[in-house]
Amino acid sequence: MIVCGDDVLAARLASELHQVYRQRVTLVAPPAPTPGGVPAATSRTRISALLGRAIAPRGRGMPLPPPPSASGFVPIPVREIEAAEATEEVLRQAGAQGAAALAVVYDDDVTNIRVALAARRLNPRLRLVIRLYNRKLGQHLADLLDQAAAVTSEGPRGVPVSEATTTVLSDADTAAPALAGAAIVGTRKVVQADGLLLHAVERTPPGSGEQARPGLCTLALLSSTADDPGGAEGTDGGGPRDPLLLPDDETVAAAVGRRTVVLEAIIRAGPAVPSRRRTGRAAPLRDLIPSRLLWAVAGIATSVVALAVALAWTTGDHPLHAAYLTLLDLFAIGDPAVEDAVPRQILQLVSGLAGLALLPILVAAGLQALGAFRGASALRRPPRGLSGHVVLLGLGKVGTRVLEQLRELDVPVVCVEEDPEARGIPLARRLGVPVVLGDATQEGPLESAKIHRARALLALTSSDATNLEASLYARTVKADVGVVLRLYDDDFATAVFRTLRAAHPKALTRSRSVSTLAAPAFAGAMMGRHVLGAVPVERTVLLFAAVEVRAQPRFRGRTVAEVNRPGAWRIIALDTAAPDERGPDLASSQTAGLLWDLHPGYVLRAEDRVVLAATRQGFAELLGQR
Incomplete structure (x- = not known):
């Protein structure tokens, strides 16, 4: 496996492939930063720290020490190549001619396209995973690269033709549903897999005389108890009890007094955004x-x-x-x-x-008409009586996707952005979403966004200090406001979460890392599987993926109850569509053929395709990794 990137996502993806899937990984990273040069968040110093390696002088391509393993397994060390960009010569040095998969996760779309084209020329049967923000461009690029791969009939080292595919993913699209769901302060977490919306509900233990509401399945038992309204998000085994993922029915029945995460409903997102756009354009005519x-x-x-x-x-x-x-x-x-x-x-x-x-x-009528038409292209201001809304801080790549997700869920939003030329400003103008221009660390912009009447604050800028400062000020204005922080450093995020929860025990606090949410999907695509979505459970992640029973000998001829393994994976749905009518993955196929209330005694056949929830380790085992 080859990973080419220059930011935190590359480090997390290499770590995921190396530690979870036990793959030989070559990481193409930028050179060591010069004093006053590359910021720490995008430098090789940051990447090395995330992979758990000590910074020490070493030669180009020198192997790194293996991470410790509780089971005694010593994986092959990660190999690192220092290069500002993965040119064709660098790809040859990394061994792209004989590699099974290559991920290009630079922060620039043009760079990713250039590296992907060079890699396809070197190895027509290479499985490519490309990080692109532009959706339409990504679809066209995937079709082009797949067409180029279809020209050659044989793949290197026996790689099947079906595995030599091109997958285009966006870290913003992958993380946006989880971030938007965390901002909806109800009890639901929302994860979107293209057309699908999976609702994972956090439930408190029923009181005396109450009946537990049924759900499709229980995904996890949380480490927090019922008297902790903030949950244990951000803890890492430090709660009163560790979280238990994918428990069996007997364990759930015996877990009295523990909060649970239940898969309650699966719906399809409706086309609500176009109707709001028309309403937003008609509003100036009334003025x-x-x-x-x-x-x-x-x-x-x-x-x-x-x-x-x-x-x-x-x-x-x-x-x-x-x-x-x-x-x-x-x-x-x-x-x-x-x-x-x-x-x-x-x-x-x-x-x-x-x-x-x-x-x-x-x-006066002429001047009023002129001002109204000019205001049609200007940014809206928050209405006077607005309350119960979400304040979204930052309209970059991630903030733009989260804004779109919140509007599709009919959640009122007020955006705060310092840069008037930010990526999400045109989308906010088109959707008629109020935007306050200014520095979020100052008092004025947050007050103009009516933070004192908001239900939650989503701090999604690229600066940890800005997100933390804005969150602290929001808590001083409204102590019980929900806070969702985008923080890059996991240790820093855990410390911030614990401090905020201790200071405001009645308020809800969440810390999220975009790269942490996106890395499992990128790693699954490199292993040849499409991850439909991810549900964050405290500081862990549950993956949803479509798996062919034909490719899993342990599934064929066994019942669903026999196949399920607590703590590793659980089958939650069956694709009833005929094999010749299925799309390459559930993201592009119709959902009418999915059977979610699957009987435990159903015997799996070779032609079946199932949707399962799995931990990262369980998903790696299903892919055949030891």
């Missing part, structure tokens, strides 16, 4: 004529009608002709009534005065 201007125009119209009636009554003229003369007098384009009767002269003077009053009204 063309405000109420005061409308009353002024109504008063002028009433005076014109009264003058026309008075002229017709005093002169005996036809009402239509009298109205025509009144309008001419109103706009000062009629002939002077010098030789007419006195009533006609008086009415002409009054009409002229009314015309003078009409002129500023027309100017």
Whole structure:
């Protein structure tokens, strides 16, 4: 396995492949930073620290010491190559000609595309996993690279043709559902696998006389007790009890007083975003004529009608002709009534005065219309009576995806962004989401976002210090506001979580790392499996994946109850579609053929495909890794 990258995701992915799947990994990382050069979060110093390696002078490509293993297994060390970018020469040095899979996870889409094309030229049968933010471009690139792979009939070292595929993933898309679900302060966690929404519900133990609500299956027993409203997110085995993943029914029944994570419902996301876009564009049209201007125009119209009636009554003229003369007098384009009767002269003077009053009204209407149309492309401000919303801090790659996810779930959002040219600003403008421009570490922007009436704060900037400072200020304004922090360093995230929970025991606190949520999906794709989604359970992750029974000899001819292994994996659904009608994965196929209430006595056949929830270690074992 070859991993090419320059940020934290590359380190976590290499660690995942090395420690969980026991693969030989070559990591292509940037050179050591110079003083005052590359930031720590994107340097090889950061990558080395995440892999648990001591920084020491060594030659290019020198093998690294293996990590300790409780079972006594000593994996092959990770090999590191220092290079600013994975050029064709670097890929040759890394052994791309004979590799089974290669992941390109640079932070720049163009760099990833360039490296992927070079890797496909070197090895047409290489299994590629590419990190791209642009969805449409990623789909076209995957089709192009798969077409190039189909030209060659044989793969290196016997790699099957079906395994030489191209998978395009986005860390932002992978992590956005979990971040959005954490911000919805109810009891639900939401994970999206393209068209699917999996709802994992945290439940408290039922009281005396209460009946436990049934669910599809119990995913985990949490380490927190019922008197801890914040849960044990962020702990690492330091809670009153360690979390128990994928327990059997007997263990769940015996676990009295422990909170559980239950898979309760599976629904499909609806197309709510386009309807809101149309509503947002129609809103400025209602502001063309405000109420005061409308009353002024109504008063002028009433005076014109009264003058026309008075002229017709005093002169005996036809009402239509009298109205025509009144309008001419109103706009000062009629002939002077010098030789007419006195009533006609008086009415002409009054009409002229009314015309003078009409002129500023027309100017005000024009200025109002101009301001309304200019405001159609401007950012909305938070409404005065807004409450119960989510304050989203940061509209970068991750923040943009989370904003889209929250709006699809009909959650009111107010964004805070310092950069007016940020990636998510056009999306917020198109969706009509209020945006406050300013530094979130200052008091003004968060107060303008009405943090004192918000239900949660999502701090998703790329700076740990900014996210922490904004969260601390939000807690001083509203002590019980829910806080979801995006923090890069796991040790720092754990310390912050424990401190915030100790200071505010009644408030909900969550700490999330985008790379931690995304790395299992990237690793599963490199192993030849598509991970549908991931549910964070405290500081661990449960993976949802589609598995062919044909590829699992231990599944064929056995019942579902016999196949399930507590703490490792559990079958939760069966794909009832015919094998020739299935897509390459459940993300692109229809969900109408999924049977979620699967009987434990169902005997699995070779042609079946099942959806299972598994731990990372259990998923690695199912892939045939020892």
